[in-house]
Amino acid sequence: MAIETLTIRRPDDWHVHLRDGEMLRWVAPYTARQFARAIVMPNLTPPVTSSALVSSYRERIVEAAGPGFTPLMTCYLTDEAEPDELAHGFEEGIWVAAKLYPAGATTNSASGVTDVANIYPALERMQRIGMVLCVHGEVTDPAVDVFDREAVFIDRVLSPLTRDFPELRVVLEHITTRDAAEFVRDSGPNLAATVTPQHLVINRNALFAGGLRPHAYCLPVAKREEHRLAVRAAATSGSPKFFLGTDSAPHERHSKESACGCAGIFNAPYALEVYAQVFEEHGALDRFEAFASLNGPAFYRLPPNEATVTLERRDVTVPEEVGGLVPFRAGETLRWSLRA
């Protein structure tokens, strides 16, 4: 008999964009409804680069999300990252990780790192104190094809970095390729990866299905089917190196549906439902709790949540619009529902 309900420890989202201001107040409750904690990305304008900026952003998130949700903050790395400041924020519990955006790789990454050599002193210190590095793994070299930027990043940047800092704990965020899945799988225990709902569900055809589809556009961009299959195999493999990170990245509708549409998919409202369906399709529902609720805390050296959530087999149709934003899978019917 098919499984009708699935009760797991409450999951966390190990990669999310909660934005600020009105957008924060609008989207934070969707993440808080599904997840107990979340690693919050620091790519605001201006970027969240100091303990003062991170602390006040954290307060705004707590206010917007309401009780029962714990934001785990990250510090935005620039070429000027100060090892002492990073260590101070970590030791004070202001942030749990720092985020490496290669300058120009994605939304609000202009202040990012132009050459990882510039942050080697910061990485040295992070390695020593046990602070996690979250990585947007794409090169920005305009000569590199957009669909190859993750694979080239692994060769040119990540592989040397993990060799130079073998004890640094690194999360390769939102993996999209076979190259990334295999590199992470074959590396030591200090390298892990997050996996988004969209990269498990769509391939690059979705961007062009009957016309240009801005709501399927995010960075790293979806790749060929063979890569989606490799990412699915990794996520559902049971390996502790792969865990849930939605990369939910809301943009106002007019910013998506534009001559130069923003990258980002707003998947927070139904993220768990989408992931659960993928695990079911792989006959891996018995591995879903590890992916959603155990592997992330273990990597970040935090306790798993004690509370549980229940998903039940009940169709739900994703609305075309959620408060003016277009959610991932809009108009599609999903097979699992999160019990309120």
Ligand code: DOR
């Ligand atoms: O699609 C994306 N959107 N990828 C990112 O790396 C950033 C994010 C955003 O902030 O909109």
Ligand code: ZN
């Ligand atoms: Zn992101």
